[in-house]
Amino acid sequence: MDLQDQLKNLFPDHQFEEPKKEEKPDIWLQDDPIICKYEKRKGKPVTILEGYNGASSDFKKLAKEIKTKLSVGGSFKDDTIIIQGDYRDKIMSLLKDKGFKVKRVGG
Template structure:
């Protein structure tokens, strides 16, 4: 008897819900135009740059902080762009798509 059978015996009326990949809700304003995600090298070190957000700067700063904490990397917000240390284009694009943003990959 496995765990599922034991749970069915304990809770006969319960029907398990199907797990779906949910889109994360956010208080950040979503735009229709895509955010541009590009890769550069500065002083020989790779960086990922996000630009093209036309919402408020405070929302973009929140997004920058969230990306940096989830990826455990350094970076910053300057002149309407987010700069992340390292090449994390794929991970950042997945995170932004899960939040509901449209993202465009530029270069490479």
């Protein structure tokens, strides 16, 4: 007997609602890989994502999602995402989970 059955026994008149599943944003997946590279700018490490050929609004959503999941700063300029710090491995795993092909460049 699981928790739902126990709750139904305790509260027979209550109507239980099924939890809603999270809807993933509709981001256009491309055939070419997104290039994930590492640079140093003004002596500080920076991770750069480029090569997305879909809508720029989708790429901005992706940038915001990456920044919030990693809790780091960054920006979106000239169809590239710039993330502060060296987070290539984490970003590549996030993008692969979403269904993107990712290519690691530099190091």
